[in-house]
Amino acid sequence: MDPPPYESVLQDHGTNNFFAPATVSKEFEIEVTDPVKQGDGVAAYVSYKVRTKTTHPSYAAPFNEVIRRFRDFAWLHDKLVEKNKGLIVPPLPEKSAVQKYQMSTDFIDQRRRALQVFVNRVASHPVLKDSRELNTFLQANEEAWMLEIAKWQAETSAQHRPVNAAAQWLKSLQHSAQSLVSGRAEEIQEDPEYIKIRDYVNSLEAHLNEAHRQAGRLLRKEADLGSALSEFATAAEALGKQDEVGPMRSAFGCLFIRAGEVATLSKARSEALVNEFAAPLKEAARTIKSVQAAMGDRAAALTAYSQAKSDLDSKKVRLAKLRGTPGLKEDKIAETERDVNEADQRLRNAKLGYETIRDTMREELNRFQKERASEMSALLRDFALAQAAYTAAQAKAWGELLADLQNVPQQAAAAEAS
Template sequence: MDPPPYESVLQDHGNFFAPVTAVSKEFEIEVCDPVKQGEGVAAYVSYKVRTKTTHSAYGSPFFEVIRRFRDFAWLHDKLVEKNKGLIVPPLPEKSAVQKYQMATDFIDQRRRALQVFVNRVASHPVLKDSRELQTFLQANEEAWMLEIAKWQAETNAQHRPVSAAAQWLKSLQHSAQSLVSGRADEIQEDPEYIKIRDYVNSLEAHLTEAHRQAGRLLRKEADMGSALAEFAAAAEALGKQDGEGPMRSAFGCLFTRAGEVAALSRSRSEALAVEFAAPLKEFARTIKSVQTAMGDRAAALAAYSQAKSDLDSKKVRLAKLRGTPGLKEDKIAETERDVNEADQRLRNAKLGYETIRDTMREELNRFQKERGVEMSALLRDFALAQARHTAEQAKAWGELLRDLQQAQQGQQAAA
């Protein structure tokens, strides 16, 4: 089944359960009722997450929990951690400045983006069955706070400087060994995959630029609405200078119709932000998720290459020991054990890489198909909306022309 248009994922069309049926056969999820909690730097927004499901792992068909942005981040990070090679749907960006301002439009934009995120997770063929999603959707407050505390402790431990330095030294060592051996990970990678990887990296830049230009478009539409509203007010004031004369009637008509067009422009700008700019931004964030999965593959390939290099060096060492006369057997036996252990690590690394490679093959196929359909639907809906908007504006200006003609005919009859 092809994925639905982006707006159906938002679930903001009356009955919030109806549109999501097209997204997931098993889940219908709404993020709603944002409430600001706390003040100052400690302020945050909580949301109700309402779920209706037919998934067999859930004991109840309907449940509701309270979650905040940090909790959605827990779900995202856990899914990335536990599902190497899968394209985990992206979270909206965390903006510290907008968080402190807590503007109504920012809160609603984030609510919409979080709703898209969790519904994409629930519609993913693998992630929908994850324990992490079930915990996020169902855990009561006490159980949830324990999960968050555990996660925060793990996160703090992972970000210690010593751990980061150790990771850097490890990667440096591997890079040096690759250079010395004349064998880089890039050489071992599938050429067809490299083409896809380069395409994805190029796609990110183009999507980012498309989103930037969409932002310019909606700002210009909003500016046009403001300019028309100001022009309408000026026209009305000018008409009043004529007392009850014909000028007042004509400029009164202009004030009315220009005000209508201004309202249309403001409405269109708001619609562009939700229906066009937001999906483009999410598409661009999704490319980051694809790159994260590609990073998992690159890391697995590096581990595979490193394991092969380690085994080769240990085999060379063993051969030298065996050729050394008078060497004790226990020394050779110890090196043989090292070779066997290195061989097992190589097998494990190879299996890990091949698992991620096969997972990504399916994921990239799914990603290209779904995003292609969604992008086509997005552009189609954009064109239709622009056509409707232009027709509505033309109608308003046409009615102004009719009003002016009627006023002119009335003046001629009076004369």
């Protein structure tokens, strides 16, 4: 079955969606709606209603409604990333301190749409849709939810992050130094086919970002064109009013009407481009970051596997030396043997961890590539259809202006005859 296209997961009632909401998920229909600004200044935030209809057997009721804010969506995202190594967790919209402070209507609506896309992506994922985290996010009452958030904030306190990151960095540095001293390079290599996909994904990110940037230019130019046409129509009307009667007044009046129609079309097209073209491209670029995060999990698992193998090898070498040393106490050898056994178990665990992520990513990358191909094809198809319809409407308005102008002399003659 084809993956859900971007517009289908929006499910905005009363808007021109290109795909039926039923294609999103057989088990979930989720709306993020009714944004309400809470507070003022830097402490301000927006709350949303998250409405869920579901047939999933783990949910207590077929319909549920909760109040959530951006921080809560971040909880869902971070928890899923933490507990699903190797899975491509759908991305959140970026944070923007400047836009958050301004809290414009456009910013709030675009974020609402992006959050709706995010949570529907999660609900459509073959693994994440069954997660306890999604279940909690969609139906936990206020008291239970606040306990979850408090626990999460305590776990991710800023004072612990640098320590953990520094410890991991020092461990990697120590392993690299040991490899250099021993003259051994990494003995565990990645699959060449996977490396090709990894390089492709990294290259794809730059191209998607550039496509999004150019889409932004396109919609800005369309908005500028609409403004220019509107101003031109006003100027034409003012020019026509210089003649109290006569064909010039009528001709410029027709130009004012038709140019105004085209200006309205241009403004509407510019607004549509934001949601129907630029936003999906931006989400696709964010998704690449999620793919890279999963690839980072795989790289970390491979490093751990390699470190565990190097550690076991060094302990085996040490044990062999001890066994070859005359007069050495048996308890020293026994202690080193225990170290070797523990290192061997760590290697087995590290190997299992790496292979689990590797196998998980094989399925995930296949799914990602199919989704990307399907969604990009649908996006370009609908962009072409919308552009064709827009151009046809423009041509019709200018064609009607030609007909209007051709009728002006006849109308003037009839007026003079009467």
